[in-house]
Amino acid sequence: MKMSYKIPLAFTVLSLALVGCSSKAVKVEQIKPNPLPKISASQSIAPIASYSVAATHKVDPLRLQLGVDQGRVFAADPKGEVTAYQGKQRLWQTQVSKAGISAGAVAGEGIVVVANKKGQLFALDQATGSKKWHSQLTGAVLAPSLIQAGRVITLANDGTVFAHDIATGQQVWTYNLPKIDFSMRGTAAPVAVDPRTVLVAWANSYVYVIDTVTGIPHLQRRVSINDGRSDIQRLNDIDGEPVVAGRYLISTSYQGQLTALDLASQQVIWSEDASSLRSPVIFDNKVFVTQSTGKISAHDITTGQQLWQNEQLLHRKLSNPAILGNQLVVGDLDGVLHLIDPNTGHLVGRAKTAGEVRSLRSIDQQLYVSSQKGTYSIWQNR
Structure with a gap:
């Protein structure tokens, strides 16, 4: 059986530091974070x-976050509980899974969705916290799902994209991404392109645009390249969610690039070297990105020119x-x-x-x- 390896960032840095070393003990110099600057x-x-x-x-x-909908906040606990709040008032608390929670919470269309490392996907009723349905997926879930157009879209760690009916939990369609032998431990969450289209980014440096209702793919496009010599040097994952703004799709990748894709022409219109596992953000026609080194940069959204x-x-x-x-x-x-x-x-x-x-x-x-x-x-x- 072919194995797929997911490695944490700390291991990657250590491995790079040890490349070419002998069997003797080697002292690896740790890079100290910059002190807080005076401001x-x-x-x-x-x-x-x-x-x-x-x-x-x-x-x-782990990609745990607060789910927010209709003025209510839903908190997922890694130990397996989900709690609903209205301001500081606790509305309900539900034990979802003894195996814990590794992704979520996501709230919308009357439900709250969480998942765990055993590939179990759970939907709870927003009003009461009662379990509406659950489904067993084929791999661990490390990023939040997307609730859109009556579907719950989830990316499992084995590269399978699942769509479940929001009311019944019935599996509606799946889409299989290419198998990856060696990648960072983490995945980007599915992203809405428009009310009926979802975008999924994967560890092979490709993005996939899929019809939310039918599962029919509309686009697959590589948005980053890497020509490293070793498996570690060639890691080029997209772990941060791409951002859609009008005609532009902005993505980042590890040991790769910050890239702008024109969704209409399906062509990359600019690309700048940047290594990041984080999602960028767009504001006032500028793209902002935090790189793995701690650099923060701003780019013009139309040209990619670095502004600062x-x-x-x-x-x-x-x-x-x-x-x-x-x-x-x-x-x-x-x-x-x-x-x-x-x-x-x-x-x-x-x-x-x-x-x-x-x-x-x-x-x-x-x-x-x-x-x-x-x-x-x-x-x-x-």
Whole structure:
């Protein structure tokens, strides 16, 4: 049987450091994160709610997030519980799986969806927390599903895309992505292109556009290249969700490029070298990306021209960037939320949460933060 290997980022860095070494003990120099730079803070954000769950392992890229719908917030606990809140009031709590939860929560069309490493997909009723249905998939689920057009779209770690009927849980269609022998441990979540089309990015540097209702593919296109010599040097995964803005599809890849694809012509219109496992963000005709080294850069969305680059936060394990109001926000390994002027790249403020920031989401002028220590928090501008 052919095996597929998924490796964490920490192992990749260590392996690269040891290439060509003899059997003697070798001291690997650890790169220290940049200290926090001094800034004259003029911008600030304030937490309006916080919820605590169990911590996740430091090297496991679990994609847990708060699900948000109709003014309610749904928190997934790695130990297997889902809890619903209205503000700070707890509405219900349901034990979903003794095997834990590794992806979710996603809320929409009356349900909440979570999944785990055993490939079990669960849908709960938003109002009561009761289990509506569950389904056994063919691989672990490490990224949130997408709820769209009466379907729940989920990407399993073995490369199978599943669509389930939102009401019954019946499997409607599957789409098989190419098998990958060696890749980073993590996957990008499915992304909506329009009300009836879903985009899936995969570890082979391709993106796939699929009809949500029928499962018929409309597009497959490579958006990144890598000509490394070894298996590790050739890793070119797309683990951060691509972003769709009008005609543009913007994607990042590990040891690859920041790329803009024209969805109408299906042609790459520009590409800039950048290594990132994080999703980019688009604001005011600019594309913002956090690279694996800690560099943050802004690019013109039509030409790819770099507008600015900030290297003050090198090696601080930055999260994906997000937009809150008129500010760019990134999180780091110490739980610091950095506020950045999107026009200049200057640091203009900071705030603090608990634990390494794993993901940021901006919804209705509020910032949703999840951390490795199990802290979910919601922030807004002061």
